[in-house]
Amino acid sequence: MQSKDNYIKRSSGILMPLSSLPSPYGIGTLGQSARDFVDFLADAGQTWWQILPVGPTSYGDSPYQSLSAYAGNHYFIDLDLLKDDGLITKEEILELNWGDNPERIDYGLLYQNRFTLLQKAMERGFDKDRQKLAVFESENSDWLPDYTLFMALKRHFKMCSWLEWPDKDARLRKPEVLDKYRVILKEDIKLFTYIQFLFFNQWNNLRNYAHQKGIGIIGDIPIYVALDSVDVWASPESFILDENGFPKEVAGVPPDYFTAEGQLWGNPIYNYSAMKEDGYAWWKHRIGGASKIYDVIRIDHFRGFESYWSVPYGETTAKNGRWVKGPGMSLVGELKKTFPHIRFIAEDLGYPAPEVVQLLKDSEFPGMKVLEFAFDSRDTGNYLPHAYERNCVCYAGTHDNDTLKGWFEKITSEDLQNAIEYLGLNDTEGYVWGILRGGMSSVACLFIAQMQDYLELDNNARMNVPGEPEGNWQWRMLPNKITPDLTRKIARMTHIYNRTNKN
Secondary structure, eight states, X not given: OOOGGGSOOSEEEEEOOGGGSOOTTSSOOSSHHHHHHXXXXXXXXXXXXXXXXXXXXXXXXXXXXXXXXXXXXXXXXXXXHHHHTTSSOHHHHHTSOOOSOTTBOOHHHHHHHHHHHHHHHHHHHTXXXXXXXXXXXXXXXXXXXXXXXHHHHHHHTTTOXXXXXXXXXXXXXXXXXXXXXXXXXXHHHHHHHHHHHHHHHHHHHHHHHHHHTTOEEEEEEESSOOSSSHHHHHOGGGBOBOTTSOBSEXXXXXXXXXXXXXXXXXXXXXXXXXXXXXXXHHHXXXXXXXXXXXXXXXXXXXXXXXXXXXXXXXXXXXXXXXXXXXXXXXXXXXXXHHOTTOEEEEOOOSOOOHHHHHHXXXXXXXXXXXXXXXXXXXXXXXXXXXXXXXXXXXXXXXXXXXXXXXXXTTSOHHHHHHHHHHHTOOTTTOHHHHHHHHHHTSSOSEEEEEHHHHTTOOGGGOOOOTTXXXXXXXXXXXXXXXXXXXXHHHHXXXXXXXXXXXX
16 A cells, blocks of 8 residues: 555646756756746745656657666756856857757757767866766666767767667677777767766756755656667667567557557567566666656556557558557556655556556556546546546646647637636636636646646647657747746645645
8 A cells, every 4th residue: 555655745836848948058958047947836836847858869859769768868968057167168158059049949959069068078077077977987887887888889880770780799789899899989988978977966956956945856757768779779688679689569559539540659569578577677777767867757658557559560550559468566566665655647648448547546656637638529538627536647738738728729619618618717817727727726636737838828839749750849938938927826826726835
């Protein structure tokens, strides 16, 4: 039985990706703008800051397709903090092009320019920080050496997927070959080691600052890892792969009324039978790594633990997949036993199959309720607030949804009328704030809304459109958009519905 002390108390928070924070350097970072956002959350009576995964991204820029389940994204390292530490100069920062649109991220420019500065920082700081680096390397010895060698090899092979490396022995991790590359690529290994040292130094300082302000961090872990990741390369026995490292089957979701061909994610499928033999050590390791970053862990696609959609590798759509039974409470129970003090959220969206409902009940994790789904006449789930149990998390919308303003511009007149009647929406309050009130006033233990919705932004500020390969993950908040009036308005609503600062 889960300890009552480990339940999420009645509270609220805001979903705001780190990447979306204002910054003069192309993307949000772990610097002053992040601390300013923490101050805003505290002043607005919030308890939680929910972010998207913070791992290093690759082609497509999705934080849900990371090169590592443990490493931090070097884009988030704050340049002004590096300047203050004497590792780079203001002139070196300003001579690079960070883009001319403060509302959008240009990942191409980031890719071109970030390593230039981080290389200079490493050259100036590596010897100076040698003692601290030794401690960092020791504390992260379970993942850091594999990651830094993997990244050095990717750089050596022109950043192509590890499955395309021309050296087959490097792909298949022949020990003597890896030893050779550790010597050849030692300078790049130093660079990627120092980058992680910088990231986690800045991250830990920010997280400590948030805790001092009474703010906890909620973070996602995707249920699957990317095929082109150190996680698959370094632990092939944990996945269903052929003798050359290629997956035999990959993950996705079946066709539904949103996507006629389903969604083909392409992530390799876990070898759960092998994992079970060692007590799911791979998963325990992963959760332990996530707990160093987040205070609450949201497991994306939780239903995949009950059963998952498996598609033969090489298929171009998800239509020809099949349902395969997952590990269920065999795995979930091990995670609960190993991490009794970690709070989890289960992303259980989609068709509420009885087996998934039972797994959620057995896990005692809070599931998710999305208000944008509540008034959809096509929806088969029940997301209306009167049906909630306390142990759930209510979202106005997630990073995969329209903004509330964009949603109101798209929904049918029937669904709009349902929302107006159910929540008493009116022009005086504004429809967006009426939805926010509906979630804030619900019995759900936790209410989360996107920052875009508090700013009443349209779909130009939408974070992600599932199934669309381009144009996602780019929105950024303009400076000075968070005003004292907005802060007071959020704080007042939070107070009225008894959700103020209850970490």
